[in-house]
Amino acid sequence: YTSALQTLTTALPGSNSKAGVIVPLSTSLTVQQALSRQLITQAQIRNRGEAIGFVGFNQFTTPTLARQYAQSLANSRVVAVAPFYAALQLPTQDANGVYEVIGVTGEFIAAALAGLNLNTANDVATSLTNQNLVGFTQLLQRYDDPTKDLMAGSGITVLEENNGALYVRDYLTTDPSNPITSEPTSTTIVDYTRQQFRLGLKQFIARKFTAHLLNDITIVSNSILTSLVGNEILSAFANLSVVASPTDPTVALVTVAIKPIFALKYIQVTFSVATQL
Secondary structure, rough: OOOOOOOOOOOOOOOOOEEEEOOOOOOHHHHHHHHHHHHHOOOOHHHOOOOEEEEEEOOOHHHHHHHHHHHHOOOOEEEEEOOOOOEEEEOOOEEEEEOEEEEEEEHHHHHHHHHHOOOOOOOOOOOOOOEEEEEEEEEOOOOOOOHHHHHHHHHHHEEEEOOOEEEEEEEOOOOOHHHHHHHHHHHHHHHHHHHHHHHHHHOOOOOOOOOHHHHHHHHHHHHHHHHHHHOOOEEEEEEEEEEOOOOOOOOEEEEEEEEEEEOOOOOOOOOOOOOOO
């Protein structure tokens, strides 16, 4: 709860859709670090430009280098994708069912993953783990499971082959320090919650600031949070407080602790073996 506590801006309008997605068509680490900084800056309360970024690396990147790059980014708003080279099937100019297979590097794989994220079937709380990424015929780089585990442990989203397509083995951000920052859905859930509050509470701006108004804000805030829980965006919320600022008579302070809903990632099965039961 404490890690998920966010300051929700309410004085300015917001969007009723997913936050933005940015994919630089570059494998330059300098570009990716600039994107990482920009994502943090534009998501601040004053800017209200919540977004997440997807990045990929070139085909000469080793798993060790990729882990170092991910650790240098260390941003819960950045998703880095591996492997870094895949075969993409494209129709030829002649069409007639004839396709050309070309090799593409990590930035195009990242763009495809961003497209999957924007699929309307996936709401902000739906993880891409175990989902298929179509359009690719095969990976042109393959790693053993221990190497994949090491990359995932460093905050890299790992893809695998799945019957002529790709699927997402681990959907992660480049900040694996805790379960909240490592899950991209935690970031998109909080962004969406911010947007819903901006949209829902805009109606109170410029109203006469009476004690009754604080009660109305509380009712609407509670309704927004209850709806988010009902729609399986939030798991729970607690300690909703709406008070007047003690220092500024034009400001109402809304605080609440929210818990994002998480996707199940592991099922541990324990067997007890006996000769007789």
